[in-house]
Amino acid sequence: AQSVTQLGSHVSVSEGALVLLRCNYSSSVPPYLFWYVQYPNQGLQLLLKYTTGATLVKGINGFEAEFKKSETSFHLTKPSAHMSDAAEYFCAVSEEGYQKVTFGIGTKLQVIP
Amino acid sequence: DTGVSQNPRHKITKRGQNVTFRCDPISEHNRLYWYRQTLGQGPEFLTYFQNEAQLEKSRLLSDRFSAERPKGSFSTLEIQRTEQGDSAMYLCASSLGTSTGELFFGEGSRLTVL
DSSP: OOEEEEEOSEEEEETTSOEEEEEEEEOSSOEEEEEEEEOTTSOOEEEEEEOSSOSEEEOGGGOEEEEETTTTEEEEEESSOOGGGOEEEEEEEEETTEEEEEEOOOEEEEEEO | OOOOEEEOSEEEEOTTOOEEEEEEOOTTOOEEEEEEEOTTSOOEEEEEEETTEEEEEOTTSOTTEEEEOTTSSOEEEEEOSOOGGGOEEEEEEEEOTTSSSOOEEOOOEEEEEO
16 A cells, blocks of 8 residues: 655744755555645645656755655755745655555645744 | 636534535546545545546545536535534545646635534
8 A cells, every 4th residue: 555654744944944844655566756735725736746757856936856766755855945835745645557646644844034 | 727616615514414515626637536634634535536437435435425426527525414523624636537646636625513
């Protein structure tokens, strides 16, 4: 069964500091991996995804994530946090040919001025 | 493109009552999903449709829950004899049949059972 583990339900960073949100996955076959972001009172929206090919994936708003098979990880990073990045971030996994997407519990990012 | 639309956005009901939520997906999307999200948790999969066919149901979906997508367009999620534990945000998402799992979410329907 596929699953994801997000380490740290709350992360605080200073404005301008590095953002690192951690995600580890479990999958019996090569996974598809996603990061979704949820701003207050809004629906989830896709930030970036990994399916095949290049392991470093770039997304919207300056975020990127690297797929590391040996570590079963897909951590989300951004070099410099902005106040507008404050939101909840969800890591998710699915598998080729299997349409169910499984989400982690989410990490709430706080950006301190 | 009007996005995924859900209504009502908020529903407060008394325990034992029935409630129904509606989801209108993006028009060209043939897949439709229902998820449930409670405080401090990520979205939990409930059920999934491809066109009008319901292809998978989670064990979370008890007999009191039923979902339909009669003409392969909009979908309804009905909860009968609501319980306080049903209080949650119910999320609908849709996707294209050829996509690699990218889901487009609505803003959700929040249910409060008193």
